[in-house]
Amino acid sequence: MYKKGHASAHGLQLKKQFGQHFLRDQSVVDAMLAGVSLNAQSSIMEIGCGDGFLTKDLQQQPHARVRIFEIDPEWAEYVATTYPHERMEIVQQDILTIDFETLREHAPWTLLANLPYQITFPLFTKIQEHRDLFGESVVMIQEEVAQKFVATSGRTYSFVSVYFQHYFEFKLLKKVPPTSFVPAPRVTSRLLWFKPRAQLDVIEQEEKFWKLLKVCFHQPRRTIKNNLMQLQMDLSAIPAELLVLRAQQMTKEQFLQLWLLINTEPLITCNHKLFCNRLD
Known part of the structure; x- marks a missing residue:
């Protein structure tokens, strides 16, 4: 949800249907980057670049490439113009509709992103189906959902917990208050570290x-x-x-x-x- 007075940024309209809440807390970006190990061969993926608050820091990290998936053409153009970089590619497409096999050439990918809340479960399902393409990653999601991913008992423990823990290791990182965003969402967020498991338990049928x-x-x-x-x-x-x-x-x-x-x-x-x- 949007608060009054924050309907636009940089002269561009924010679009509620895309879940656009732009990060404004540098300490969150720092915590996200501290959660992964990057080098000159790293392939970095960002989903939903917004106005480039995270993107500009990704460009400063050791990497071979940064690939951004942005569904909103106006913000894709804004970031391409404002933060041009020779090793950055912006793909104007919904991440849920891409052919993940196109990522294989430069795998493994490190996903670093402030995710639109509404795509969290569909995206993790896609990543699970193509988990060999991803290395350790950090995403920002809704706090309540992050707790479901890591729960091992109690009220937040669910099918989602058992299912995704079978395929991934998870770790909770920094808690992020609504005041870290413009416009401020009505919920608390959380940085979630994850990594595909190297070996899976064998389950018959x-x-x-x-x-x-x-x-x-x-x-x-x-x-x-x-x-x-x-x-x-x-x-x-x-x-x-x-x-x-x-x-x-x-x-x-x-x-x-x-x-x-x-x-x-x-x-x-x-x-x-x-x-x-x-x-x-």
Whole structure:
């Protein structure tokens, strides 16, 4: 949301549909850059350059290239004109619509960006699908969402937590108040460090495992037994100590234990929309 009196910057209109909140706190940029290691071979990616507050500092870091994805043509032109650089490329395109294979030539990429809040989950899903193209990175996202990424139990712990922690390491960095932006958002932000995991746990029939996990978290205050009863399956092989837990109390290892038991038992008729009788 925008506060009155901040509808434009540098003579250009700010566009709410693009989630444009421009950073104005240099200490946040410094913390972001301190979170990664850059050298003369680094490929740096920025998403949503805005008026170039971060971009100008990226240009001063050791790097081979800086590639910016900016959906707004006016700000893309502004940054290209105001901060020209021989190793900077601005791509005027929605990051969610690009062919990520075009990034492979210069991978791995270090993503450093103040992300529009509304693209956080879709973007991380894209990065997960192409995680071999990325190295350690730092992004700024909504504080509440950052807590979901790192949670291991409790109310913020969800399917999102288990799913993305399977693929990435995460670390919370600097908390960023609304006053660090123009216009100020109504929520607190957070710098989030992440890096694709070098090795992943092997999960048999992984796609079905994630479907099961969604069912477990569908009503997180209900016990696993109550959530699984909607699948009309025989739960007799599952230890009672697992069935009495809620999803927000379970570790990934416990979910894998549950999956091993379920995946080796034949399932009876199920009407749940995510499943058929074989969890297809």
